[in-house]
Amino acid sequence: MLRLYASTRGPMVPLGRIDGQVHSVFDKVCNLRLCDGSFLALGREDVFNGPGIIRCQTDRGFSFLDYIDTDEPCACRRGILRIGKHLQVDLRRSIPWQNCINRAKADYIPDLHNVYMKVFNSELSFSRVIETVANPERYLLRETNLPIALAPLVGKGPGLTPLGDDFIVGVAAGMEAHPNSRNLISFWLNSVVEKTTILSGRVLHYASYGWFIEPIVEFVNNLSDMSQMEKPIPLLTIGDTSGIAMAYGCLVGFQVGKNLDQKTGTDKSSCSIRRPIPNYSLDNQTA
Secondary structure: OEEEEEEEEOOOOOOOOEEEEEEEEOOOEEEEEEOOOOEEEEEOOOOOOOOOEEEEOOOOOOOHHHOOOOOOEEEEEOOEEEEOOOEEEEOOOOEEOOOOOEOOOOOOOOOHHHHHHHHHHOOOOHHHHHHHHOOHHHHHOOOOOHHHHHHHHOOOOOOOOOHHHHHHHHHHHHHHOOOOOOOOOHHHHHHOHHHOOHHHHHHHHHHHOOOOOHHHHHHHHHOOOHHHOOOOOHHHHOOOOHHHHHHHHHHHHHHHHHHHHHHHOOOOOOEOOOOOOOOOOOOOOOO
């Protein structure tokens, strides 16, 4: 049996005594569905961090497909996660990854939308995003009820994470950068997790707690840093349309938050971590 060692783990990864089975397997990622309905994902070393991701120390030639089959059982005891008959992951020395979206700087560039629209329009898949999202300007109107406006996008599009959901997650992330919009759609996000695919529902659940994958956190934090404007955007490399849909959502959500802050004023908070973080511990676990 091959043993891998986990390097990092996300804030929504349950590390106590757990049981479940393999949901889906790819070269770089293996998704596990636990008996309580939650998910966690195992990723190669070259996979980005995220709320429910365990990154493993591997080389780029490693493939989960060589060791794991769909529907195989998995179980974690005393910090050792066993998947099927051929793979186990040692979680005991893994480092918690808890990067959050920071509060936007007050002096970010005023033409932010125009600058990034040039980047988005250069992507061939952006037309598909616009086709699905339709007119994003409607989300910026003061009289707009965001949950009602976003509801038709839930589960809209093909794949494990539909394009509509990707855009919604981006909107939530952009709003996270502004004090007055952080919790605005959190309850609604949790209320729609069962109206889309299982994996996409988990991403919406994570977003309701203010947790997002590392490329989203980096992108939103860079929106108010002019020095980052000309650098490559890792978020855009994710999937066919997922990355650009999330990035566009981030831009829209960022503007929503900016509008609310200008209308109501801001507080002095600097980081989004203010919601409960699961108190999972590798200590004192039963066998």
